[in-house]
Amino acid sequence: LTPEERAQKIAKAMRKQSSEVKEKWESLNAVTSNWQKQVDKALEKLRDLQGAMDDLDADMKEAEAVRNGWKPVGDLLIDSLQDHIEKTMAFREEIAPINLKVKTVNDLSSQLSPLDLHPSVKMSRQLDDLNMRWKLLQVSVDDRLKQLQEAHRDFGPSSQHFLSTSVQLPWQRSISHNKVPYYINHQTQTTCWDHPKMTELFQSLADLNNVRFSAYRTAIKIRRLQKALC
Template sequence: MSPIQDIQTEIDAHNDIFKNVDGNRSKMVKSLGSTDEASFLQQRLDDMNQRWGELKAKSANIRAHLEANAERWNRLLALLEELGRWLCLKDEELNKQMPIAGDLASLLQQQVHCAALQKELNEREQLVSSTLDQARLFLADQPIEGPEEPRRNLQPKTELTAEERAQRVAKAIRKQAAEVSEHWERLRANVVSWQEQLERVLDKLRELEGAMDRLELRLSEAQDVQTTWQPVGDLLIDSLQDHIDKTIALKEEIVPLKNEVRAMNELSGQLVPLDMQLSSITTRHLDDLNMRWKLLE
């Protein structure tokens, strides 16, 4: 039970007694005449009257304080709810960007979107932190939430008291603040994780595309040399040895390509554990390079 409820309960419990005693105080004092007992009783009654007035004033002050702050805490609750909706929206935007794209252009677009989302989070961080701090300050002054007590002697549609409204707002703020705090931390962690994953895949894909471009150039050069050769059946005996020498020289030149092909395929395999599936264009290019190498060797 809250302090205001404690005080109000005490007032309600003793109200009839106080009215009865206060209404008969003159009679009680007069009945004792001018004795010490009469003086003592008068002093006790005055003291009781003063304490009763202080108790009622304290109750009124607390109630006035609750009502004065009601609008402020309702604004806080509305802000927490707005932040909750915004976090859900950003969550949806992040999920729509998944999974990781299979080509460099799309990956770069995903990285741009992730950077923009991270910027939005950074811009909102101060607002989220200050709002959660306000909620913590408010809740620190509230009693520990317990089971709600039934409202006695009240009709279902009776207007809530100031303290009951404050309790409901406190309960809503406690729930909403916990949800916003948890959602905020989870979203920030997910964005960081997604950003790191994109960067790892981008690095590997750039390496792969670089290896593919280099291999493409080397294979094209070797194939261009081959196209200048005459068919074996058209060779004259005098030029046969020259053809053999050229073939041996080309074989020696393309030996290093074997390592480049292996490195390219290893890079492609390293993308699999990163939950990235290469685009069909890149996959066909890989297959083409491997096939051309087999024909060349």
């Protein structure tokens, strides 16, 4: 080839390589721009998740502080049980919006998977901890309310707790599931529906059945009944 032909060939090859470099450069810029968008989007998602978790943690700490300040049900005055029931129900209503924040946090966490993102170990532990604390808070509120309602039922103004002193050892007064009282003899390990004093009274009245005349028999039984009832 002549020097002019070699120069033209080299120039043509350079133009071709220059065009290829330009295409690769533009492709690289497009990939880089797309990657930058993904990184920005991922960073935004992570910031939203961390912010939501911090907000949820603050609400949980406030609610847990109230829960930790509760006195044991056994230490409460009987007259204050109804007031504590109402306060516990009001507290359960107050913390209800926390459930929405828990759902938001979990939703934000689930949005990371399509972006091929995995939260750090610390963030994952914090997320699990928040979910567990919320469940424990709900359980503690429900248990507290149940204990208060049972205590109010068993010891409140409408209860029959004061009648527990109507029997002495070895007898004990108890209440069945259908609200009917029954009596336990711990010495003989037996139970009965009738009050021990009533059983004794019936037996003593039966002992008078050998009185001959009905008028006397009735009068003596009534007198014994009067003495038993004071």
